[in-house]
Amino acid sequence: MELAAALADLQAEASCPICLGYLKSPVTIYCGHNFCLACITESWKDLKGSFPCPSCHFVCPNKKFQNNFQLGNLTEIAKLLPLRRSKRKKQEGSLMCETHKQxxxxxxxxxxxxLCPQCSFSADHQQHYIWPIEKAADYHRKQLARHIELWKEKVEQIDKVIAMQTGKSEELKKKVEHRREEIKSEFEQFMLFLQNEHEAVVRQLQDEENELLAKLNENVADTSDHASASKCLLKEIESKYVKSEVEVLTSVKSIYRRYRSLKCPEMFSFQFRDYVYQLPPQYSGLNRIIKQFHVDVVLDPETAHRKLIISEDRKSVRYGNMQKLPHSPQKFYIWPAVLGARSYSSGRQYWEVEVKDKPEWILGICTAALPRRRKNQNQPFLVKAGLWGIGRCSHTSYIAFGPKKVNLLPKVIPIKIGIFLDCEMGEVSFYNLSDRSLLHTFNDYFGGPVWPYFYTGTESRPLRICTVTESE
Incomplete structure (x- = not known):
């Protein structure tokens, strides 16, 4: 084995690092490495000023090299030795540079x-770190080994995700089937409700028709009786008219009395009642909004006007006496208003506020840009941007406040207001919970986070935020 290793070392020393073949006319350069004369000449052909060694990249001071005759003799001896299998395989599998044929x-x-040695001397790679292919391969094998472990972990995670997602397909099918049955049941109930409602309205209409028809027939009969009586009186008058003076005058009193008492019945007129009905709460969608999106809103004392008194649980606010509070740029100084403690910029949220019989209030949402202490601005109703809300301005006046004011006409006086904010759609809707009707919807671009807004007016009755359990 030692002899084989020694022969392999001899063959390696007799090989040119550039062409990997046996040295031909070997020469030694300044750093001590040996090359074929033709190989080193070709490598340094286009270089000027600096001449790096193809093996160690040591910069030789000049283009000079010395003939190494002794190494040439050793090379001739090495040629006579049997070629090692690894060396033959290396030579046969070596890739060549297409440009320089090295x-x-x-x-x-x-x-x-x-790269080949000559490519490494080019301007494209002159300032780069160049190292032997064996060392580079060893380094990158270690790097790839680390990456392989990481990639294995990622592949395992992906396989787990795929397995989980595959397992969820059955769960999805079951949920979809369950939801399909729920929808079918809901629509069947809805259709039954509509059928019952239709039958009830038709019955009411039939009853009204019968009632009106009876009254109409009665009126026709009364009018017919009046016509008969009028005709009889007319005949009697005509018969008396042609008689003697005494007979005419003796009957005239009776004729006048009967004429005055004979009154024609008024013509019967009728008008159908309004058949108005509302969908029950389970079909309005409001119950689902309340159940799924109800959030627990509390007030932010830092934003409250100095005359507003906030309860300890921060759920109620009323107008009262001036309080000595530290200055804050977040406070409202002109209007008796306060904001919710948390802003919303995504998702969907729903909250409720009890207004009862309070004569003046505004509820809604606002942006951070809503003015807090603008001069000559004593009404929140004049704000044209940064506020979307509804409010009561008097005992009978309800208004939606936004970019434009809209008069509202609720059929039932609101006792409690539901507010549904959909940040994704840019919508805020207001519900009258007294009859579960929709009062108004704003569809706008909010431009950032928004806060719940509460304006109390200058009357002492409170606004109260309802808790989640109170609405369930």
Missing amino acids: VLTVFCQKDLEV
Whole structure:
């Protein structure tokens, strides 16, 4: 084995690092490495000023090299030895540079490219770190080994995700089937409700028709009786008219009395009642909004006007006496208003506020840009941007406040207001919970986070935020 290793070392020393073949006319350069004369001449052909060694990249001061006759003799001896299998395989499997027709023996670490010695001397790679292909391969094998472990972990994670997703397909099918049955049941109930409602309205209409028809027939009968009586009186008058003076005058009193008492029945007129009905709560969608998106809103004392008194649980606010509070740029100084403690910029949220019989209030949402202490601005109703809300301005006046004011006409006076904010759609809707009707919806671009907004007016009755359990 030692002899074989020694022969292999001899053959390696007799080989040119550039062409990997046996040295031909071997020469030694300044750093001590040996090359074929033709190989080193070709490598340094286009270089000027600096001449790096193809093996160690030591920069030789000049283009001079010495003939190494002794190494040439050793090379001739090495040629006579049987060629080692590993050396033969290496020579046969070596890749050649297409440009310079030299064996690829070095590696550029920056560009991650395998190069021949002459490519490594080019301007493209002159400032790059170049090292022997064997060392580079060893280094990158270690790097790839680490990456392989990481990739294995990632592949395992992906396989787990795929397995989980595959397992969820059955779960999805079951949920879809369950939801399909729920929808079918809901629609069947809805259709039954509509059928019952239709039958009830038709019955009411039939009852009204019968009632009106009876009254109409009665009116026709009364009018017919009046016509008969009028005709009889007319005949009697005509018969008396032609008689003597005494007979006419003796009957005239009776005729006048009967004429005055004979009154024609008024013509019967009728008008159908309004048949208005509302969908029950389970079909309005409001119950699902309340159940799924109800959030627990509390007030932020830092934003409250100095005359507003906030309860300990921060669920109620009322107008009262001036309080000595530290200055804050977040406070409202002109209007008696306060904000919710948390802003919303995504998702969907729902909250409720009890207003009862309070004569003046505004509820809604606002942006951070809503003015807090603007001069000559004593009404929140004049704000044209940064506020979307509804409010009561008097006992009978309800208004939606936003970019434009809209008069509202609720059929039932609101006692409690539901507010549904959909940040994804840019919508905020207001519900009258007294009859579960939709009062108004704003569809706008909010431009950032928004806060719940509460304006109390200058009357002492409170606004109260309802807790989640109170609405369930």
